[in-house]
Structures are given as C-alpha cells and as structure tokens.
Amino acid sequence: MDRFSWTNGLLEINETLVIQQRGVRLYDGDDKAKLDLGIALLTTHRLIWRDQKNHECCISLPLSQVIFFEEQAAGIGKSAKIVVHLHPCTENKEPGPYQHSKFSFIKLSFKEHGQIEFNRRLSEEMTQKRWENTPASQPIPTTSGSRAGGRTRAVGIVGIERKLEEKRKETDKSISEAFEDLSKLMVKAKEMVELSRSIANKIKDKQGDITEDETIRFKSYLLSMGIANPVTRDTHGSGTHYHLQLAKQLGTMLQAPLEERGGMMALTEVYCLVNRARGMELLSPEDLVNACKQFEPLKLPLRLRVFDSGVMVVQLQSHSEEEMIASALDNVSDKGSLTAEEFAKLLGLSVLLAKERLLLAEKMGHICRDDSVEGLRFYPNLFCTP
Incomplete structure (x- = not known):
C-alpha cells in the first residue's frame, strides 16, 4: 500500500479510462487496508481507487509499478480477488495513505463481482503498455511552476478543451468503425441469401447421387437463412x-x-x-x-x-x-x-x-x-x- 499516492482522481492528458468497478476493497498484502469500500478505476496509465462515500479520498498507483498479477477465486464467505505484485517503492514517490508496508503486493477484493472483466482489461493494458507510448502529461509553459511529483499537469480551460477534443475524436472514430462493420455485415447477409437461392435452384434436378430426401433437407437448410426479398417500409411505403x-x-x-x-x-x-x-x-x-x-x-x-x-x-x-x-x-x-x-x-x-x-x-x-x-x-x- 505504500506504493499508492494521494490524487484528485482527474485524468491527465493522453490518459483514458478503461473500466471502473464499484464495491472494491483494498488489502495491504494479506491485511485489510484501513479504508472503506470504494470504486476501482483502471486507466491506460494508473490504477485509481476512490472512496464511495468520500470522493476526496482518492489514491492512485502507476501501472509501471506492477510486476504481475493473478486472480484469486472466491470461497465460502470470501469475495474473488485480484492479487497485484509490485516493484519496490521509489524514493521520490509522492505522499500516500501508507508510508511503509511490509508487503510487496496488494489485493483488490470485489464485493459486487466484476473481477473477470476487470482482470481481462488489466491484462490487456499490461500487455499493450500504453503508458510508455503516450506519457500521461506533457510539459506546458507556465509562470506559476505548478508541479506534482516532477510532472506538469494541464490545468484550466486549455487542459479541459484539449481533453474534450480528444474524447470527441475517439468517439467519432468508434462510431465510424461500428457503422462500417454493420454495413459490411448487411451486404454479406444479402449475398448469403442470394447464394442460398442459387444453390437451391441448381439442386432441383437432383444431379449426381443426391437423394430426394437429401435434396429437400438441403434446400430447407439453405432457405432458412433468410427471406430473399423481405417487405420493408423502404420498398412498400408505410401504413x-x-x-x-x-x-x-x-x-x-x-x-x-x-x-x-x-x-x-x-x-x-x-x-x-x-x-x-x-x-x-x-x-x-x-x-x-x-x-x-x-x-x-x-x-x-x-x-x-x-x-x-x-x-x-x-x-x-x-x-x-x-x-x-x-x-x-x-x-x-x-x-x-x-x-x-x-x-x-x-x-x-x-x-x-x-x-x-x-x-x-x-x-x-x-x-x-x-x-x-x-x-x-x-x-x-x-x-x-x-
């Protein structure tokens, strides 16, 4: 737990929220941490925990600190857990809820389930290591010299506008890809229906060694794939x-x-x-x-x-x-x-x-x-x- 630092919980530049899960309790090694239930947030750069009742109580851990993690199955009266093994604490670490810990690992206990999807997304982020390709913050010229742990944060209107623009671009890209895939699926479905009709017509003559029962059964399989020309509002109006x-x-x-x-x-x-x-x-x-x-x-x-x-x-x-x-x-x-x-x-x-x-x-x-x-x-x- 001494690897965690206090944070305001806001995402930094180039940092994206991956998944969040309510009802998560933290363990300092095998000992239950002196914290209530909270919300675990996984971003591309950090693991963040926020108290469900007191949102000002928020701590974070860089994903670069993680060595490996493993899943611990639920038992009788015990919730499923994810055990995260960590590198030793750095000397220039920002202050956190624990100054020293005898353990080199933490546990995330999932009281409201959700550990399977959280574990999967954490595995993806540890494989991709996006925090290395896109640093969480970029230096911004400022006269105030506002720094936190040696990193300059984007604050004020400029930082907010930049994050909103990045979110908008990401959303537009996702929507475009989704509709592109849907269009391809519709075209492929029509092609398959046309193919089924074509094959069904060709086997009417029962060419080769196909028996009559096999012919009828094969035609039913093909034609059950869809109606060739369904009546729609586009083709037949409305009312x-x-x-x-x-x-x-x-x-x-x-x-x-x-x-x-x-x-x-x-x-x-x-x-x-x-x-x-x-x-x-x-x-x-x-x-x-x-x-x-x-x-x-x-x-x-x-x-x-x-x-x-x-x-x-x-x-x-x-x-x-x-x-x-x-x-x-x-x-x-x-x-x-x-x-x-x-x-x-x-x-x-x-x-x-x-x-x-x-x-x-x-x-x-x-x-x-x-x-x-x-x-x-x-x-x-x-x-x-x-």
Missing part, C-alpha cells in the same frame, strides 16, 4: 399498404411451419420465426400484429385468433375447433387426467397453446378442472359422459 403486402408475404412463409405444428402457433413464436428469416430487416411487434389482422380481409388461408385469456395465435383457416376440442377430450380420457405440461408433451406443443386447448374444451363443457396446490389438472366431465 395500410405496407401491412397488406407484409400479410401476403407472411401468408406464404407461415403455411409450412403451421402445418408442421398442428395448424397453430403462438404469436410470440411467429415473431421469432419471422425475424430470424428476415435477417437484418427486423419486424416490430406492432407491424406483425397489424399484418396478421389483414389475413382475413385478404382471404388468406391464415387467421389471427385471440383466446379469452388474451393469448394471440396464428392458425390455419382449415384448422378445426372441433378437432382441437376432440383431441383434448380424447387425451384427457385416455390418461385419466392431464396438466397443460403433460398435454404439451403428448402433442409436441408449447405449454401455452396446450393450456389454451384444454381451457377451450373446458369452456365447451367436455372436461373439468381441479385447481389445487399441486397445480391445475383437467379431468373428463363425467356429467357429459353418456
């Missing part, structure tokens, strides 16, 4: 026209998945399925609901249904309500009783849809319920049994 065109595309896309799932899917499942297929052109929940409401006006083979509980589903027009009720009654009668979870496993449905089918059969009077501490269980309605 009713956009929702009508979107409904037509959904009607074509959802036909096969609905047939595979017994003719009905929860709207949340539809939302995930559609957005996965659309790739970068994601659909909002509001647009999906408005598009599904257009199924019946467009006379598509699908419809949006809202159960009494408020659960919304998309189902095929050919999906018979009588068949749903009969299926629920038959399964409950065969098993004697069923919960929604058990019914879902039998039919391969989600628990939400299984429960709605059972509630529908109950509403029609074919089954009845027993709602106890063990959960909701459905039984055949013996009063309706001939």
Whole structure:
C-alpha cells in the first residue's frame, strides 16, 4: 500500500479510462487496508481507487509499478480477488495513505463481482503498455511552476478543451468503425441469401447421387437463412399498404411451419420465426400484429385468433375447433387426467397453446378442472359422459 499516492482522481492528458468497478476493497498484502469500500478505476496509465462515500479520498498507483498479477477465486464467505505484485517503492514517490508496508503486493477484493472483466482489461493494458507510448502529461509553459511529483499537469480551460477534443475524436472514430462493420455485415447477409437461392435452384434436378430426401433437407437448410426479398417500409411505403403486402408475404412463409405444428402457433413464436428469416430487416411487434389482422380481409388461408385469456395465435383457416376440442377430450380420457405440461408433451406443443386447448374444451363443457396446490389438472366431465 505504500506504493499508492494521494490524487484528485482527474485524468491527465493522453490518459483514458478503461473500466471502473464499484464495491472494491483494498488489502495491504494479506491485511485489510484501513479504508472503506470504494470504486476501482483502471486507466491506460494508473490504477485509481476512490472512496464511495468520500470522493476526496482518492489514491492512485502507476501501472509501471506492477510486476504481475493473478486472480484469486472466491470461497465460502470470501469475495474473488485480484492479487497485484509490485516493484519496490521509489524514493521520490509522492505522499500516500501508507508510508511503509511490509508487503510487496496488494489485493483488490470485489464485493459486487466484476473481477473477470476487470482482470481481462488489466491484462490487456499490461500487455499493450500504453503508458510508455503516450506519457500521461506533457510539459506546458507556465509562470506559476505548478508541479506534482516532477510532472506538469494541464490545468484550466486549455487542459479541459484539449481533453474534450480528444474524447470527441475517439468517439467519432468508434462510431465510424461500428457503422462500417454493420454495413459490411448487411451486404454479406444479402449475398448469403442470394447464394442460398442459387444453390437451391441448381439442386432441383437432383444431379449426381443426391437423394430426394437429401435434396429437400438441403434446400430447407439453405432457405432458412433468410427471406430473399423481405417487405420493408423502404420498398412498400408505410401504413395500410405496407401491412397488406407484409400479410401476403407472411401468408406464404407461415403455411409450412403451421402445418408442421398442428395448424397453430403462438404469436410470440411467429415473431421469432419471422425475424430470424428476415435477417437484418427486423419486424416490430406492432407491424406483425397489424399484418396478421389483414389475413382475413385478404382471404388468406391464415387467421389471427385471440383466446379469452388474451393469448394471440396464428392458425390455419382449415384448422378445426372441433378437432382441437376432440383431441383434448380424447387425451384427457385416455390418461385419466392431464396438466397443460403433460398435454404439451403428448402433442409436441408449447405449454401455452396446450393450456389454451384444454381451457377451450373446458369452456365447451367436455372436461373439468381441479385447481389445487399441486397445480391445475383437467379431468373428463363425467356429467357429459353418456
């Protein structure tokens, strides 16, 4: 702890904050330091600790003082720690909370977790050693001769303006790089969709030794990568026209998945399925609901249904309500009783849809319920049994 010096906690010129973590306690070797919980700040040049309650209590340690560090796992009643081994204390060190220490290492105890990311970022800074390439402060002509530990700090309006300009340039660079990567990803996604269509068309003739089952399976893998030309506001405007065109595309896309799932899917499942297929052109929940409401006006083979509980589903027009009720009654009668979870496993449905089918059969009077501490269980309605 005698390597730490008092500081005001302000970043110097060319110094950048890397990461900060609350709930960190300092140890002088194996002994707990006479300091409360604080905030550990890692910069490109220093390790700074500031008291959470008294911000004027702030100390720092140059990263150049660090020899190596290691992680100490948490135990029963013990927090995870990072053990930092340090070089001997220099003679011209500025004053700090400890004048002498018998230990050559300190510990950072993380009471609120965060030690994994802090350890990773510390490792990066020790590898890059940015404090050597960009000194934390540059000499600035001054008549006052204001110095701290042999280094001249940038103070006043000039120092503040310089730091703000550096921050702005760094932020602009990060934003530019992020959007550049995003643009490349969107271009690559479109290329992959076009490639999948091209390969799918070429294997229609089943050239070579590809069997029919393999051909169908391979085509499904390729086409599941995305919709080739998704309906968007850019291509089809906004408002009713956009929702009508979107409904037509959904009607074509959802036909096969609905047939595979017994003719009905929860709207949340539809939302995930559609957005996965659309790739970068994601659909909002509001647009999906408005598009599904257009199924019946467009006379598509699908419809949006809202159960009494408020659960919304998309189902095929050919999906018979009588068949749903009969299926629920038959399964409950065969098993004697069923919960929604058990019914879902039998039919391969989600628990939400299984429960709605059972509630529908109950509403029609074919089954009845027993709602106890063990959960909701459905039984055949013996009063309706001939």
